[in-house]
Amino acid sequence: MSGSIALLDEGNLTAEWTLSSAKTHNRRLLQSIDRLLAEVGWELTSIDAFAVASGPGSFTGLRIGMTTMKVLAWTLARPYVSVCSLDALALPFSFAAHPICALLDARKNEVYCALFRPDGKGALSLETDHAAMPPEKLAQTLAARPAEPVIFCGDGWKAYREIFEERLGEFAIVPPASFHLVRASSVAELAARMFLSGRSEDPRSSAPLYIRPSEAEIHYPHLAEKSSGKPQII
Numbered sequence: 001m002s003g004s005i006a007l008l009d010e011g012n013l014t015a016e017w018t019l020s021s022a023k024t025h026n027r028r029l030l031q032s033i034d035r036l037l038a039e040v041g042w043e044l045t046s047i048d049a050f051a052v053a054s055g056p057g058s059f060t061g062l063r064i065g066m067t068t069m070k071v072l073a074w075t076l077a078r079p080y081v082s083v084c085s086l087d088a089l090a091l092p093f094s095f096a097a098h099p100i101c102a103l104l105d106a107r108k109n110e111v112y113c114a115l116f117r118p119d120g121k122g123a124l125s126l127e128t129d130h131a132a133m134p135p136e137k138l139a140q141t142l143a144a145r146p147a148e149p150v151i152f153c154g155d156g157w158k159a160y161r162e163i164f165e166e167r168l169g170e171f172a173i174v175p176p177a178s179f180h181l182v183r184a185s186s187v188a189e190l191a192a193r194m195f196l197s198g199r200s201e202d203p204r205s206s207a208p209l210y211i212r213p214s215e216a217e218i219h220y221p222h223l224a225e226k227s228s229g230k231p232q233i234i
Contacts, residue, residue, distance in 0.1 A: 001155070003061075005033055006184035007040060008192060015040050016185045026064045033068075047078060049200075051191030053182055054082035055209040056112035056130065057104060062208040070203035079200040081191050084209055086114045086130055088186040089154050092179060094118045098149045099127065101142065103135075103156030104182075111135050111156035112211055115142075132212040135160035139167035149173050154180055 003025035006016040015036050019025075037044060052069035055062045066082065073080035089102040096118045103113040115128040135156070142150055142164075151173045152164060158180060164172050194200070 002181045003029065003032075003065075004182065004184035004187075005029075005036055006188050007036065007042065008185070008188040011192065013185050013188075016183065018181060018183060020181065025061065029064060029068055044072070045076065047072075047076070049073075049079040049081075049191070049195050051081050051083055051187055053085045053088060053184075053187050054206070055085055056106065056132070056211045057085050057182075059208070059210065062210075066206065066208055070206060074203045079195060080203045080206065081194045081199060081201050082206050082209075083187045083190045083194075084130060085182050086112060086154075087116075087124070088190060089182050090114070090116045090124055091186040091190060092183075093151050093153065093175075094122045094124050095120055096151055098151050098173065100124070100151045100153065101138075103138070103152065103154045105154075105156045105159040106132050106212070109134055110212075111138060111160065113138050113156065115150075130209070130211055135163045139164050143167045147171060151175065154182075 001022060002018060002020045004016065004018040007014040017032055017036055019028075033044075050069045050073040052065050053062075054066065070080065072078075085104065086102040089104070090100045093100045093116075097120060098118075100116045100118065101113060102116065103111040106112045110132050111134075112130070112132050113128075114126060114130045116124040117127050118124050149171050150168060153175055157164065157174065161174075
């Protein structure tokens with residue numbers, strides 16, 4: 001339900017726009033990019049690299065965001081990378097002393113989730129794979145770990161808060177509301193680290209991180225098999 005764009009300049013956050021809305025963001029995305037650039041006095045051609053959240057998340061939302069950034073990167077011949085939404089969601093807690101459970105509402109009584117361990121110096125290590133599962137299963141798994149506080153972030157917490165509080169009680173740490181959004185500034189920070197290490201992707205073959213099958217793959221598996229393995233512009 002949230003959309004976000006940001007401009008990063010030499011490690012400094014120059015501008016960021018974030019909006020939570022039940023309406024799709026496809027009609028306002030390009031216009032918002034244009035307005036943000038105008039506000040800071042930048043030209044689109046001055047952008048050195050592009051990054052986008054690859055998911056997991058809303059399948060339609062991912063396609064809108066990725067298609068926009070891929071086309072801009074391809075048209076301007078700029079480096080491009082995609083960043084996992086859960087990684088970006090957990091990044092603001094990389095200086096914390098406790099593990100971070102990033103979770104997004106996946107609908108269908110499931111959450112997209114991952115558990116991270118911060119090093120206290122700005123880096124995160126992944127303790128569990130990115131996955132989709134019922135919130136009850138995730139709460140049970142976390143409760144079975146050695147007793148220690150866990151920081152929860154994401155709209156998955158907001159949707160299933162009672163389940164986690166019942167299982168973990170006082171060990172569940174909840175940040176302020178602003179930390180439950182996937183922020184473009186966090187995507188930009190992780191992307192900048194990737195660019196500096198020499199990593200980039202081909203926008204022609206970059207694909208969303210869905211984690212679980214799409215409705216089309218579930219209902220029309222024969223069509224999904226025909227298209228598998230072929231790079232596509234989405």
